[in-house]
Amino acid sequence: MGHISLNQITKRFGEVEVIPPLDLEINEGEFVVFVGPSGCGKSTLLRLIAGLEDVTSGDIRIDGRNATEVPPAKRGLAMVFQSYALYPHMTVRKNIAFPLRMAGLDKAAQDAKVNAAAKVLNLTDYLDRRPGQLSGGQRQRVAIGRAIVREPAAFLFDEPLSNLDAALRVNMRLEISELHNTLKTTMVYVTHDQVEAMTMADKIVVLHAGRIEQVGSPLELYKAPKNVFVAGFIGSPKMNLISGPEAAKHDATTIGIRPEHLLVSHTEGLWKGRVGVSEHLGSDTFLHVHDTGLDDVITVRAGGEISARHGDTIYLSPDMEKLHRFDAQGLRIA
Numbered sequence: 001m002g003h004i005s006l007n008q009i010t011k012r013f014g015e016v017e018v019i020p021p022l023d024l025e026i027n028e029g030e031f032v033v034f035v036g037p038s039g040c041g042k043s044t045l046l047r048l049i050a051g052l053e054d055v056t057s058g059d060i061r062i063d064g065r066n067a068t069e070v071p072p073a074k075r076g077l078a079m080v081f082q083s084y085a086l087y088p089h090m091t092v093r094k095n096i097a098f099p100l101r102m103a104g105l106d107k108a109a110q111d112a113k114v115n116a117a118a119k120v121l122n123l124t125d126y127l128d129r130r131p132g133q134l135s136g137g138q139r140q141r142v143a144i145g146r147a148i149v150r151e152p153a154a155f156l157f158d159e160p161l162s163n164l165d166a167a168l169r170v171n172m173r174l175e176i177s178e179l180h181n182t183l184k185t186t187m188v189y190v191t192h193d194q195v196e197a198m199t200m201a202d203k204i205v206v207l208h209a210g211r212i213e214q215v216g217s218p219l220e221l222y223k224a225p226k227n228v229f230v231a232g233f234i235g236s237p238k239m240n241l242i243s244g245p246e247a248a249k250h251d252a253t254t255i256g257i258r259p260e261h262l263l264v265s266h267t268e269g270l271w272k273g274r275v276g277v278s279e280h281l282g283s284d285t286f287l288h289v290h291d292t293g294l295d296d297v298i299t300v301r302a303g304g305e306i307s308a309r310h311g312d313t314i315y316l317s318p319d320m321e322k323l324h325r326f327d328a329q330g331l332r333i334a
């Protein structure tokens with residue numbers, strides 16, 4: 001259950017082709033994250049899977065069955081949105097039970113399913129409250145509960161954590177990952193946040209202007225980005241991308257080196273520069289190094305205890321084994 005197959009699907013809004021022909025396999029039980037900048041087509045793709053939008057061409061198979069013409073309610077999928085869309089006048093119990101009531105399930109069966117979902121989501125003590133009496137995180141859990149009771153073949157999440165503050169987001173991220181470990185149901189999760197993608201996904205799909213730039217596990221994307229776009233998008237802080245003569249020395253149009261793959265020294269190294277802003281996180285320090293003669297400011301991850309002041313001279317040496325090379329088309333050179 002929960003195998004979704006997209007075959008040459010496209011989507012146009014009027015004259016605008018938002019999704020050019022696209023193929024994708026989402027395997028049973030997988031946690032797949034669609035990630036990409038705002039407007040790249042993540043929600044559209046998810047809504048096509050859900051059936052909330054019709055494909056312009058191509059077909060969608062769910063568990064081997066052609067679902068292209070199947071209405072959303074009959075696809076066996078459950079969608080969770082950024083806005084929780086809870087009924088304010090109903091208790092948590094009634095909100096979660098809503099799809100079961102609609103399906104005409106008897107009261108005892110409804111209660112059993114609601115109680116089980118509440119237990120998984122730590123909502124047992126809140127079943128008699130109304131949404132207005134809950135925190136943002138709890139409301140989102142209620143929305144997830146309403147999806148769980150439907151026992152869908154797959155969960156579809158569209159930026160479900162965007163409305164929460166940073167600390168709560170990290171918490172809910174862990175809870176959703178836990179939920180996936182417990183339920184083992186296919187989850188398709190949309191976010192513009194590459195950290196969410198990296199931490200939650202079995203498989204990341206990087207989208208850009210409606211196209212798939214790369215599909216792979218978080219570490220595959222981190223270690224071997226297929227092109228400059230993925231290289232710059234995955235990783236925090238961003239990979240340093242350098243063009244010009246320094247790249248040409250390595251037979252590339254662009255070279256990339258991650259902040260954590262640069263060695264810092266006060267006395268010697270390949271590139272000499274001047275410390276600009278340093279960001280002390282305690283565990284790490286991110287130094288922004290200027291005037292290296294390269295075409296951009298270089299970001300370096302140094303130890304938490306490094307003593308480097310604004311204006312200090314500093315030397316950087318890339319770990320050559322970790323250098324990424326890209327050609328004039330921006331494609332990775334093996």
Ligand code: ADP
Pocket residue numbers: 013018036037038039040041042043044045
């Ligand atoms: P994302 O979720 O990645 O931010 P969307 O899937 O919402 O991106 O949008 C992708 C593109 O499709 C955008 O350019 C957006 O303006 C356009 N788009 C989305 N929905 C519609 C619609 N109903 N009508 C016209 N254009 C749309």
Ligand code: MG
Pocket residue numbers: 042043044
């Ligand atoms: Mg969106």
